[in-house]
Amino acid sequence: MSLDIVEPDNEVTLPSEESHKRYLVHAGETVYTVILERSDSHAIRRAESGQFVTRHLWFAVVVSFLILFALPVVQPFDLGTLGLASTLPPLFYMGLTALLVGFTVALTRNPSRSVLGAYVVAVTATLHGLSPLVYEYLRFPWAWKHVGIVEYIQRNGGVDRSAESLSAYHNWPGFFGFDALATDVAGFSSPLSFAHWAPVFFNLMFLAALYVIFQRFTADHRLIATGLVFFTIGNWVGQDYFAPQSVAFLFYLVIVAILLRWFLTSGRSELGAERRIAERPVAGAILLVVIAAVAVTHQLTPAMMIAMLIGLTLIGGLHAKWPLIAALAITGLWLFTFARPFVADYLPRIIADLGNLGGRVDDGLIDYNHVDTSQRYVSLATRGLTAAVLGLAGFGFLRQFRGLGAWRQALVLGATPLLLVVASSYGDEIVFRAYLFVLPIAALFAASLWFPPRSEPPGRIVMASLAAVLIGLSFASLVAMHGNDIQQIFVEDEVAAATLMYNTAPPGSGVIQLTNSYPTKFKNYENLDELDVAAFSLAARERFLSDPSRWFDRWLREGEYVEGYVLITRAQRAEVERQGNLPAGSTDRILDDLRAAKSFEVLFDTPDGVLFRLNKEAIG
Amino acid sequence: MTGLLSSWISLLPRGVRWAGAATLLYLLAFGFSPGAWLQAPITFAFLLICPGVLLIDWLDLSDVVIAVAIVIPSSLATNILVSTILVGTRTYTAGAGLIASAAVTLSLMFLSFALQEARIGYEQLRWQTR
Numbered sequence: 116m117s118l119d120i121v122e123p124d125n126e127v128t129l130p131s132e133e134s135h136k137r138y139l140v141h142a143g144e145t146v147y148t149v150i151l152e153r154s155d156s157h158a159i160r161r162a163e164s165g166q167f168v169t170r171h172l173w174f175a176v177v178v179s180f181l182i183l184f185a186l187p188v189v190q191p192f193d194l195g196t197l198g199l200a201s202t203l204p205p206l207f208y209m210g211l212t213a214l215l216v217g218f219t220v221a222l223t224r225n226p227s228r229s230v231l232g233a234y235v236v237a238v239t240a241t242l243h244g245l246s247p248l249v250y251e252y253l254r255f256p257w258a259w260k261h262v263g264i265v266e267y268i269q270r271n272g273g274v275d276r277s278a279e280s281l282s283a284y285h286n287w288p289g290f291f292g293f294d295a296l297a298t299d300v301a302g303f304s305s306p307l308s309f310a311h312w313a314p315v316f317f318n319l320m321f322l323a324a325l326y327v328i329f330q331r332f333t334a335d336h337r338l339i340a341t342g343l344v345f346f347t348i349g350n351w352v353g354q355d356y357f358a359p360q361s362v363a364f365l366f367y368l369v370i371v372a373i374l375l376r377w378f379l380t381s382g383r384s385e386l387g388a389e390r391r392i393a394e395r396p397v398a399g400a401i402l403l404v405v406i407a408a409v410a411v412t413h414q415l416t417p418a419m420m421i422a423m424l425i426g427l428t429l430i431g432g433l434h435a436k437w438p439l440i441a442a443l444a445i446t447g448l449w450l451f452t453f454a455r456p457f458v459a460d461y462l463p464r465i466i467a468d469l470g471n472l473g474g475r476v477d478d479g480l481i482d483y484n485h486v487d488t489s490q491r492y493v494s495l496a497t498r499g500l501t502a503a504v505l506g507l508a509g510f511g512f513l514r515q516f517r518g519l520g521a522w523r524q525a526l527v528l529g530a531t532p533l534l535l536v537v538a539s540s541y542g543d544e545i546v547f548r549a550y551l552f553v554l555p556i557a558a559l560f561a562a563s564l565w566f567p568p569r570s571e572p573p574g575r576i577v578m579a580s581l582a583a584v585l586i587g588l589s590f591a592s593l594v595a596m597h598g599n600d601i602q603q604i605f606v607e608d609e610v611a612a613a614t615l616m617y618n619t620a621p622p623g624s625g626v627i628q629l630t631n632s633y634p635t636k637f638k639n640y641e642n643l644d645e646l647d648v649a650a651f652s653l654a655a656r657e658r659f660l661s662d663p664s665r666w667f668d669r670w671l672r673e674g675e676y677v678e679g680y681v682l683i684t685r686a687q688r689a690e691v692e693r694q695g696n697l698p699a700g701s702t703d704r705i706l707d708d709l710r711a712a713k714s715f716e717v718l719f720d721t722p723d724g725v726l727f728r729l730n731k732e733a734i735g
Numbered sequence: 736m737t738g739l740l741s742s743w744i745s746l747l748p749r750g751v752r753w754a755g756a757a758t759l760l761y762l763l764a765f766g767f768s769p770g771a772w773l774q775a776p777i778t779f780a781f782l783l784i785c786p787g788v789l790l791i792d793w794l795d796l797s798d799v800v801i802a803v804a805i806v807i808p809s810s811l812a813t814n815i816l817v818s819t820i821l822v823g824t825r826t827y828t829a830g831a832g833l834i835a836s837a838a839v840t841l842s843l844m845f846l847s848f849a850l851q852e853a854r855i856g857y858e859q860l861r862w863q864t865r
Contacts, residue, residue: 268822272822273824273827274823288818288819288823289816292815295827296817301774302775324808362811362815369808372805398794408811408815
């Protein structure tokens, strides 16, 4: 039992009527308030805490189910100006808002890890589980290409390092080899059976690795959980789908996690020094395996990994230099042995492209003069979201960096990916890749604005501001992630038209298409060469639009293809119209012209997909 | 016999027991081909957990989130290396992949067991010579 005596002028509020009793003691003319805390108050607090945990867990579960039940009413192919975000029902937005408000309410108390974890998982599943829940077929045309490489391995028992098409995938086959194995032994015929769940799997795995990473910088699990939510909301760049870069990014995070947990020289640690040293050989063995897996899986991630290791080694942040030496040796060995055919072809281009920073950033951003309103809004959402997350992170870093343990290491993790924007030949995509690699540390610094180290617990107004920011950013994230879905998702007839083409095209065939926005290269992909007419110069586009069937006929004959095809789908039409590649109405004019031409026969004709084959007997 | 077996199993490190159980389950599922509804999840569990689960002993990963963060990616990485060797040498088939994957898991199990034994032996030796 504890006892407090309060001065006469002080008003006092009891923490709980059940656990505390108030007595008035008269001493002469003075009246003291005596507060007694019942000896069983600890048990009461535990009971209250248990109720708090149960209430929040139930709340997160019930709201998640409500969101799940809201989704079947979505009409995925009736997408509005903001893509899927325009079509989602109010119940979905209410559910997402409720989850984020529940999360911030939980933060105002001293929540358990399970409560915060439930909210983090629920928000992640809500944001990144939309595609598999709403769309029937795999999103992103390039994800279908990855399915095609797996199919190639299943068919041929290996890869072809000298392949002319998709050669990078053949030279870094780790991801595809594993998927071929998983597909075959799980009893599936194609990875299409599970590939659309990749964003959920990868994002949850990213969070687990980030949890280990963030633990090295802070012991405050409210800050860790908020950092994880910032990451999951800020991760709009679409690098978490069925792709080698997704698994390579996961490995990158695991490497960072292992380094920070077992090899870092400063910062806080959950492990005692003796245990860290004792476990280091096994942790080092895992590190080697994961580094090797990165080297055989993806071209860019080893560069990010090496840059990060150089940075950490240079500032003296690591106990040993061998992780850097091992990463350099394994990556170099792979580049100059297995991947040599690719490197020999691309090395001159890589060298020529070094330092072309301005052009690369410009290429990565769209030109507002040529795109339609929808594309402009989506682009504004992506830029706004990116600027907001990085801006908050910048403020967070300036205000809090010394309070977070190992801040120099954090700075290295945040800054080294930016070097790759300058020193890479990865084309315009590098800007988005760099953002993804900066995001983990940016998310932690952004969250630290609301949880300064060694400060008082944040008040309700501060938490309300956090809720408002998270809700605003999550809505922007939905637009950024799904704003372009109209050109990145596929309907049944598009899949059927593409399947017919890939099933029937003999080796040495060619296909003319507006863009590659269709289920592309997912089967027998090496049989077909592709020609994207939307990528032609303006003069060439104007020329072929004057007489499409004659030009298509000529190109297919000049290419000396065994069979020539023209495939035009709903998603291709959406892309050229939104990007302004072809004048309005061009797609219909092309289709009408091809249908009327004797040199083309129609193999498949539906509103969502049309497939023509060149009639070689006819005179063009 | 059963008692001997169970006492021998109880001597095994925790991770080896888990990996062994998962391998047995997998072989049962694969052998009887009960359909993708069971075969697929067990396959993924086998490929994504088995090699890495041994680490739970080696690193004492008692925190479940940390265990997930380390075990699944390290299993994935192990299987990726195995698959890469097969596709790189153009010897990939589902059977070869499965055998190679199971062989790596079994090797790790024995290595784990050997390390455990060596550690016990070393502790005993140190205690006797003290």
